[in-house]
Amino acid sequence: MPNEPVPSVVAMLVCDQVISEQGTNKKSLIGVFDNFYSLVFPAALPRIAVYVKLADAQGDYLFKLRFVNLRDESLVFEISIQAKILDSGEHSELALNFGVPVPEEGKYEFQLYAGEEYLHRVTLNAKRAPLPQGGMQWQPPKLP
Amino acid sequence: MATAEAPLVHSAQQLESGTAYIPAGQGTQYFGGLLGPQHGGPFPLSNVPVMILPSDQLPNPRPSLVLFAGLRDPKLRMKQAIPLDVTVEEGHVIVNWAAIDEFGSGDALSTAINDFAYALRALYWYLAGVEELGPDLANIKLTLSQYIEAR
Numbered sequence: 328m329p330n331e332p333v334p335s336v337v338a339m340l341v342c343d344q345v346i347s348e349q350g351t352n353k354k355s356l357i358g359v360f361d362n363f364y365s366l367v368f369p370a371a372l373p374r375i376a377v378y379v380k381l382a383d384a385q386g387d388y389l390f391k392l393r394f395v396n397l398r399d400e401s402l403v404f405e406i407s408i409q410a411k412i413l414d415s416g417e418h419s420e421l422a423l424n425f426g427v428p429v430p431e432e433g434k435y436e437f438q439l440y441a442g443e444e445y446l447h448r449v450t451l452n453a454k455r456a457p458l459p460q461g462g463m464q465w466q467p468p469k470l471p
Numbered sequence: 472m473a474t475a476e477a478p479l480v481h482s483a484q485q486l487e488s489g490t491a492y493i494p495a496g497q498g499t500q501y502f503g504g505l506l507g508p509q510h511g512g513p514f515p516l517s518n519v520p521v522m523i524l525p526s527d528q529l530p531n532p533r534p535s536l537v538l539f540a541g542l543r544d545p546k547l548r549m550k551q552a553i554p555l556d557v558t559v560e561e562g563h564v565i566v567n568w569a570a571i572d573e574f575g576s577g578d579a580l581s582t583a584i585n586d587f588a589y590a591l592r593a594l595y596w597y598l599a600g601v602e603e604l605g606p607d608l609a610n611i612k613l614t615l616s617q618y619i620e621a622r
Contacts, residue, residue, distance in 0.1 A: 333548075333549040335548065336541070337545075347487075348489075353491075374481075383548055395532050400532050400580060401532065402532040403526075404478045404524065405524040408521050409519055409520040410485045412485075417488055419486075420486040421486065422482070422484045422486055424480075424483075425480040426478060428477065428478060436579075438532075441540065444538040444539075444552040445537055445541055445552075445581075447541050
């Protein structure tokens with residue numbers, strides 16, 4: 328990794344799910360979003376996906392996706408992804424479908440690193456949803 | 472009360488390049504250009520190793536040094552990452568590249584890095600457009616050329 332070219336992020340988006348079409352390998356990003364509502368916190372976002380398109384990358388990389396609470400820049404979690412990219416002449420793409428814990432309402436970021444090199448970020452706003460009229464019973468979603 | 476649980480990775484994939492269409496004759500599975508059935512599960516199988524770091528092993532997200540590689544200019548390529556010193560002054564995060572004394576500031580590390588990236592892009596293109604530079608600016612241009620190159 329230390330001698331590999333520095334990747335450039337062409338696109339990085341948060342959505343519900345990344346689908347790769349068999350045959351053409353075309354990607355569909357389903358439900359691109361920035362905001363997340365919950366009646367209670369801590370909460371869980373059981374389905375979220377991050378899509379990353381990179382240029383200039385070639386070789387072995389350890390990408391790190393860090394989920395950071397911007398209130399105090401505390402790290403909620405980090406996911407490491409090992410990838411071997413063969414040809415820097417072509418764009419390379421990563422898709423991560425996962426579920427995340429959201430400790431409190433506020434602003435968060437997904438920060439992408441290649442090794443220890445900061446590449447890019449996308450923000451996510453966790454907001455408290457207004458209570459429904461009539462006191463409806465509601466359970467927060469849980470990670471499966 | 473709900474509790475925040477650990478993250479759960481359903482699928483992690485390094486993806487193949489997409490193709491606009493499948494030409495006829497590339498295989499009967501494509502029915503002459505039409506795609507066959509897609510996978511039925513909610514998530515495809517992972518094809519790259521993934522590791523989730525537990526909360527007690529997480530590094531400091533606002534370290535005293537960051538390696539900057541987020542230039543975000545489609546006409547430029549980074550040859551190597553730029554080391555940035557990180558400090559906090561009066562509630563603002565400041566990142567500084569000591570070699571050319573260029574800095575960025577913001578409410579958080581990433582906003583400071585974004586501010587630095589903006590300043591660095593502007594500086595690069597300004598210096599690229601000037602034919603004759605004084606010794607200080609020429610030195611800065613030389614330093615920049617060791618980290619950034621045009622595509």
